[in-house]
Amino acid sequence: MSSEVREVTELITPGPAEALSGLLGVEGTPFVEMPLLFHWVYLLDRPPTVALGPDGHQAVGGMPVPPGPGLRRMFAGGRAWRHGALRIGAEATRRTWQASSAVKEGRTGPLRFVTVRTEISQGGQVVVSEEQDLVYREPGVAGEAPAPAGAVVAGDGDWVVEVDPVLLFRYSALTYNAHRIHYDRDYARSEGYPGLLVHGPLQALLMAELARRSGVPASEYSYRLVSPLYDDQGLVVSAVPDGDAVRVSCRDAAGRVTATGVIA
Numbered sequence: 001m002s003s004e005v006r007e008v009t010e011l012i013t014p015g016p017a018e019a020l021s022g023l024l025g026v027e028g029t030p031f032v033e034m035p036l037l038f039h040w041v042y043l044l045d046r047p048p049t050v051a052l053g054p055d056g057h058q059a060v061g062g063m064p065v066p067p068g069p070g071l072r073r074m075f076a077g078g079r080a081w082r083h084g085a086l087r088i089g090a091e092a093t094r095r096t097w098q099a100s101s102a103v104k105e106g107r108t109g110p111l112r113f114v115t116v117r118t119e120i121s122q123g124g125q126v127v128v129s130e131e132q133d134l135v136y137r138e139p140g141v142a143g144e145a146p147a148p149a150g151a152v153v154a155g156d157g158d159w160v161v162e163v164d165p166v167l168l169f170r171y172s173a174l175t176y177n178a179h180r181i182h183y184d185r186d187y188a189r190s191e192g193y194p195g196l197l198v199h200g201p202l203q204a205l206l207m208a209e210l211a212r213r214s215g216v217p218a219s220e221y222s223y224r225l226v227s228p229l230y231d232d233q234g235l236v237v238s239a240v241p242d243g244d245a246v247r248v249s250c251r252d253a254a255g256r257v258t259a260t261g262v263i264a
Contacts, residue, residue, distance in 0.1 A: 006063045008043045009093040012086065012122070016041040016174065023170055024209055033085035036208045036218045036263075039120055039128050040201060043094035044176045055187075056178035064098045064134065067112045071136040072191060073179070075200035076113070077224035084127035092122040099131060112136040139191065153255070159210050159237040163198055168231060171202050195230030203229065203237075203259040207248035210239045211263045216246050223248075223261030239263075 014030050020041050021031075031038075045062060053059030057073055059066070066073070086092060099117040103110055113135055120128040154160050161167075169183045180187040181197045188196055204223045211218060216239075229235065234253030239246050245264040251257045 004063070005095055005097045006045070007093060007095050008045070009091055010043055012042055012088050012090060012092050014088050017088065019174055020205075023167070023174065024205065026209060031088065033087050035212050036082060036221055037080060037201075037205050039086055040205070041174050043092060043120065046176055052178060055191075056180040056184075063096050064101075064114045064116050067101065067114065067136055070139055071112065072139055074135045074137065075225060076133040076135045077200070077222075078130060078132040078204070079223075080128065080130040080221045082128055082219045084122075084125055086120060086122060086127045090122055092120055092127075094118060094120050106137070109138045153253075154236050155238070157214075157239065159206070161206060161235040161237060163229075163231050163233075163235045165196060165231060168196055168198065168202075171199055175199075175201070193228070193230070195232055198229040198231060198235065198258075200225040200259065203235075203250045204261065206235075206237045207239070207250060207259065207261050208263065210237045211246045211248055214239050214241075214246065216263055218246075218263045221261060221263045223259060225259050227256060227258045229258040 017031055017034060017038050020038060026035075045058065047058045047060075047062060051058050051060040051062070055073070057066075096116060096118045098114060100115045102113045104113060105111070113133065116132045116134065118130050118132070119126050165183065172178070172182050177199070181191055181193060182199055183196065185196055203225065207223065208218065208221060229250065229252060236251050236253070237248070238251070239248045245262050248261045248263060249257055250259040
């Protein structure tokens with residue numbers, strides 16, 4: 001476990017939230033306080049180009065520090081808690097550190113799991129805390145072949161999202177994410193992927209947004225990425241009430257589930 005803590009402070013302005021709202025098709029903006037996970041477009045690390053590795057990720061400095069050279073990084077899931085309102089018009093501070101790490105044996109070789117913990121404070125109070133789970137694997141593992149293209153079958157209340165390279169590029173730009181697997185098709189193929197990968201955090205955001213539109217006053221969110229999703233596979237987001245919680249998911253046009261979550 002790393003004891004290093006990264007800290008960023010900035011004024012929370014309406015621009016990034018409005019840009020993300022436009023990307024997601026969110027109505028009712030501007031916000032006075034942020035919806036769940038909208039903090040992902042604030043308090044970002046913005047490393048210089050010289051600090052980036054061949055895959056677009058920060059190779060020098062950054063949080064977390066990669067557990068070894070040449071490893072492929074994947075977003076596996078996370079948990080977020082809202083303790084108060086993250087407000088526009090006031091400064092906020094993000095503190096981030098590596099909370100844990102472990103090595104497990106997967107089907108294709110060793111997998112290195114790293115959990116990063118973040119706390120965002122405003123006015124002396126922690127208003128958002130979260131943990132993100134990252135997985136590092138050896139290079140050269142082939143990706144899953146995309147499902148055949150076909151008509152998307154959506155149920156009542158489902159949200160059909162049009163995924164294309166423009167959406168993926170704009171989300172990468174908003175979150176200052178230079179990972180080339182999301183916008184550089186040739187590079188994605190060099191990592192063994194058959195297409196551009198849809199960001200795991202983007203799927204988590206879409207699930208949270210559908211729950212918000214359903215009127216859920218979310219304060220806790222746990223989500224997991226269960227299968228890769230590529231840009232030409234279609235995307236359907238679902239939210240199903242379950243007692244005091246809402247179970248959310250993403251699936252492709254063939255019905256294959258790619259992400260799941262619980263919001264309460």
